[in-house]
Amino acid sequence: MKTVEELTSFYYSSLYKSLEKFEEKRKKLRFKIIFVLFIIFWNMAIVYFFFFYNKANSTDFLTFFLVAFFILSSFLFKYFKRDYRNEFKEKIIKPLIKELEPNLNYSANLHIQKKDFINSLLFEKPDKFNGNDFILGQIDSTKIQFSDVHAQKRYKDSKGRTKYLTLFQGLFIIADFNKNFQGRTIILPDFAQNAFGDFIGSWLQSKNQAREELVKMDNPDFEKEFVVYSNDQIEARYILSHSLMENLLKFKKKTKHDISISFVQNNIYLAINYDKDLFEPTVFKSLLNEEITKEYIDTLVLALSIVEQLKLNERLWSRKEPINS
């Protein structure tokens, strides 16, 4: 696997030419979008001022026009962007992934399966589930797959309107774990202990009905960052050895986002909460911008680094080969 530096230099040397082409396309696209939206806005404004401005309920019409404009423009934005986005993923993101690790497969429009997401037990069952940028492969003896995921739950607000609440948006990773286990162990970010202090926080956690038994871990730093639930006190500690706890803490520090982890059916599930769609080309910012490049590369390297960081390839135990599911 390549390092961040190697990948960055590959990005600027081999992909720079196509990147410059995309930058031209981006500018054209930006002009097109702004131009079309401006025309629509202008026409709507004229219609509004000519026919509705002096009416008694003019503010209602104004709201209507603004909402209509907003919906139409977001639809057009997606429509205009589609080809540009697909081509960008094919010509930039795909080669980047191949360079990072040749035996990884990339598919821009697929995502982690909904059933795998539900199997992780990390979140409630989503009503709306989509994603993209699916990556699947094997690093040494560890199978790994990840993708962008957006999972939402339907609910009715106080006025009875159907709305969607985001359960999770970010990177969802599934990898083969190096120890055998039967139970379910769930690790979530610790909000209660941070908000209410150790004593009340841990009492509140032990009363969480939606989860299984609370497992208190013997690493104070780990306890501060995470809360662990499991149906087996001993197995949870078998999985979470002292070294794994340390490594998860290090990983958490690197990601700078909330992470949830679960161990179910010999897999490790990792959900990194970015709250946005990743690996997307920008429209209003330059593609040559260093920060954007850095984000693509860092996210990719980070997702694959779990294999090394959590030592998933170290198979000292009876579990030698990944089990085909």
Next chain:
Amino acid sequence: MTTTLILLAILVLILVLMYNSLVNKKNQVENIFASVDTQLKKRHDLIPNLIASVKQYMAHEKSLLESVTSLRTKSIKHNLDEREVISLDDKMSSALGSLMIAVEAYPELKANENIMQLQSSLNEVEEQIQASRRAYNQAVTDYNNALEMIPTNFIAKAMSYEKKSLFEIKESQKENINVKELFDN
């Protein structure tokens, strides 16, 4: 009259809750101790096999092998209390640890697939024992806390509950035993 009754009922309820939480903690300790025991038995089952496989090569380590065997004999006795089990486990872990280090000095052993496999099972059992020790320690800590903290300490005294001892977890054991590293040296 009614207020006194209500107050009395509340008092009884609190006492019952405290009593139940103490019993709950005591049983949790016992449950987990039973699993520790199961794991220790698993290890005991591996030992005869291991000894038989290494004996012919390790003539110089006779005393070490003997001490492992005698520890095993001691620990499969039935009527051991928790303290004894804990101290025997401690001795056994360190004896097996030194045995594994001794194995390093024998190239024939390193190449033996049977022994490699035994070592890997032993490692797994060691990890599981380690996990159950930690679970046991947490259960005992919760139990001991209840014994010392107000207000459960009064009831615990009345029930004549006694504090329980913990497994000692050594710094060296916090690291995973890495067979590969042992062999690469």
